[in-house]
Amino acid sequence: MATGALTPPQTEMAPPEVLIEFPDNRLLIDLCGEYDRNLADIEQKLGVQIVRRGNRLSILGDEDSQKQAADVLQSLYERLEAGREVETGDIDRELRMGGSDAGTGVRDGDQLEMFKGVAVEIKTRKKLVEPRTEAQKAYVQSLFANELAFGIGPAGTGKTYLAVAVGVSMFLGGHVDRIILSRPAVEAGERLGFLPGDMKDKVDPYMQPLYDALNDFLPGKQLAKLIEEKRIEIAPLAFMRGRTLANAFVVLDEAQNATSMQMKMFLTRLGEGSRMVITGDRTQIDLPRGVPSGLADAERLLKAIPKISFNYFTSKDVVRHPLVAAIIEAYEADGPVG
Incomplete structure (x- = not known):
């Protein structure tokens, strides 16, 4: 009986990390929150990992979640640039925004x-x-x-x-x-x-x-x-x-x-x-x-x-x-x- 070479199992490639650069390091600190609690909140709700590297944030996870996390972080940073604070309610709002209003038509x-x-x-x-x-x-x-x-x-x-x-x-x-x-x-x-x-x-x-x-x-x-x-x-x-x-x-x-x-x-x-x-x-x-x-x-x-x-x-x-x-x-x- 002829035997063929074993084919290694196909592994799905993880999407590459998404890097976002934030020019103002002081605002980046406010974006991350005390002890990075804002990042932890986004990580927990979207199932991603966010790593800070200097003035950049690296987002790891599936492609859709990466994009959503990047959009949330960009919106919150723009809020800080406008002189406003970022609170837990603001993060939750950004995560929930978009789509149609069910029930109102x-x-x-x-x-x-x-x-x-x-x-x-x-x-x-x-x-x-x-x-x-x-x-x-x-x-x-x-x-x-x-x-x-x-x-x-x-x-x-x-x-x-x-x-x-x-x-x-x-x-x-x-x-x-x-x-x-x-x-x-x-x-x-x-x-x-x-x-x-x-x-x-x-x-x-x-x-x-x-x-x-x-x-x-x-x-x-x-x-x-x-x-x-x-x-x-x-x-x-x-x-x-x-x-x-x-x-x-x-x-x-x-x-x-x-x-x-x-x-x-x-x-x-x-x-x-x-x-x-x-x-x-x-x-x-x-x-x-x-x-x-x-x-x-x-x-x-x-x-x-x-x-x-x-x-x-x-x-x-x-x-x-x-x-x-x-x-x-x-x-x-x-x-x-x-």
Whole structure:
């Protein structure tokens, strides 16, 4: 029996390393993070190995992961070059960016192309606020450009925070005379029972997220003085009936918990020289069973009206703890709750 020479097993060649050079060594140190924790985060999430060699980073791994890691590192370095910091949330955002927005029928590229690469900043007394995702940039642009804007998406995407920041910025710039923030006073699936105190004491627990946002943008004493002078008002939705809100920046938060009648009442409060922002999350409706959400009705009825903008967010736009995005995606995959 003839025997042939043994053929060595074929081994798949590993892709060559990808080298990226960063000219500013000081910024490279910030990019890597303390004890290289930023690099470790990217390595863990993309399954690559990143090795620092002088002012260059070498990326080892499969070709797709190498390219994604290189794109993330380049974007974060450009952020540092622009004088901004790099935090864990920024890394997570860069890893999650791209693709289509499932559930909205709107692709990132279609909705946001005109805003790509545009620096958007909101100046307040205490801090400079910067939208972190392309959807947030488009949202902020629409708040400045439109008299009535909707922000719809899951918790943690910055809908209310950015709206309040824009309101404070426009107030400080003299574009409006007042800021009015409102929410429906609806219990989130639990009965709180009798609340002691006067009317303010009873409704303040519902309004606390709005106070939290304002405290981020205005010094405490100035905020207290503006509230005392009623140049900043925080009130339940029911208190808006019968008013005409002129020369004001008006925000309705948690709008999914407004009934259709309440939503119509609120929208028709819009007065001369005012801007109005409606924010809500269609997955967190706390209205009694069988009561339709006014947010859904407004979305259906008003989409065709010019100068009313609708801005949508997904889990890719979450800027809280990275786990929040994973939690939202898990619930979305499981279908509607209840």
